[in-house]
Amino acid sequence: MPAARRPSLERIPFTAVLFLAKLSASAIIRADAGPAGDQQKRTMMAVLIDQNTLDLISHSEEQTRRFGAYLAPFLAGGDIICLRGELGVGKTRFVQGIAQGLQVEGPVRSPSFTLIWEYTTPAGLKLFHIDLYRLGDAVAESLAFGIEEYLYGDGICVIEWSERAEPILPADRLTVEMRFIDDYKRGILLRAGGRRSGEILSAYRAAVLGHAPAGSP
Numbered sequence: 001m002p003a004a005r006r007p008s009l010e011r012i013p014f015t016a017v018l019f020l021a022k023l024s025a026s027a028i029i030r031a032d033a034g035p036a037g038d039q040q041k042r043t044m045m046a047v048l049i050d051q052n053t054l055d056l057i058s059h060s061e062e063q064t065r066r067f068g069a070y071l072a073p074f075l076a077g078g079d080i081i082c083l084r085g086e087l088g089v090g091k092t093r094f095v096q097g098i099a100q101g102l103q104v105e106g107p108v109r110s111p112s113f114t115l116i117w118e119y120t121t122p123a124g125l126k127l128f129h130i131d132l133y134r135l136g137d138a139v140a141e142s143l144a145f146g147i148e149e150y151l152y153g154d155g156i157c158v159i160e161w162s163e164r165a166e167p168i169l170p171a172d173r174l175t176v177e178m179r180f181i182d183d184y185k186r187g188i189l190l191r192a193g194g195r196r197s198g199e200i201l202s203a204y205r206a207a208v209l210g211h212a213p214a215g216s217p
């Protein structure tokens with residue numbers, strides 16, 4: 001082939017180089033995320049801020065439920081999950097997902113007028129859904145003793161409006177902070193406060209993203 005007709009990098013249009021670069025980048029993401037196509041999507045939806053933090057975006061009520069359900073297999077008696085965020089952001093939906101994942105009997109509705117709802121999994125594990133929305137600070141304090149019994153008991157505690165009981169919560173808890181992005185989109189920031197919640201988050205991250213990040217335990 002005459003030298004003038006040989007393709008060289010300088011002769012390839014810049015847009016084509018960009019296109020090739022994009023192709024290989026997406027192949028790397030796909031290989032990283034594993035064979036399932038939706039794993040790639042999940043990888044791109046989630047942001048790992050540090051080892052103890054994971055930021056997810058839910059695009060629907062159903063997806064928020066699923067994010068809750070993914071957590072269920074990693075929970076054991078004594079674990080504490082705290083949900084924070086404004087009214088209507090989706091805390092109860094997330095709890096419903098956890099309950100579904102744990103295969104508890106019956107629907108889980110927001111217990112706005114009930115402080116604690118109890119469920120039992122088929123394996124005999126207790127799930128306590130605690131909603132502190134209706135509590136004023138003074139009441140919260142007076143009830144603190146009662147709640148502590150659950151916090152340090154052998155069931156799983158999932159607490160909505162956990163900030164109302166902040167002073168009595170153990171540091172080693174998984175906090176799920178939800179925020180509005182638009183009508184259907186929600187930000188879900190998960191933060192581990194200690195060793196046990198760190199283990200839960202690590203396993204959860206692997207389940208949600210389809211792989212564990214480099215350097216994770």
Ligand SMILES: Nc1ncnc2c1ncn2[C@@H]1O[C@H](COP(=O)(O)OP(=O)(O)O)[C@@H](O)[C@H]1O
Pocket residue numbers: 058059060061062064085086087088089090091092093094110160183184185186
């Ligand atoms: N991505 C989403 N995740 C969760 N809920 C959503 C989402 N998009 C819209 N919603 C709606 O937001 C509301 C959330 O209600 P709920 O879970 O009871 O909130 P909270 O317990 O935080 O007060 C529901 O009406 C639900 O249909």
Ligand SMILES: [Mg+2]
Pocket residue numbers: 091092110131160
């Ligand atoms: Mg609620």
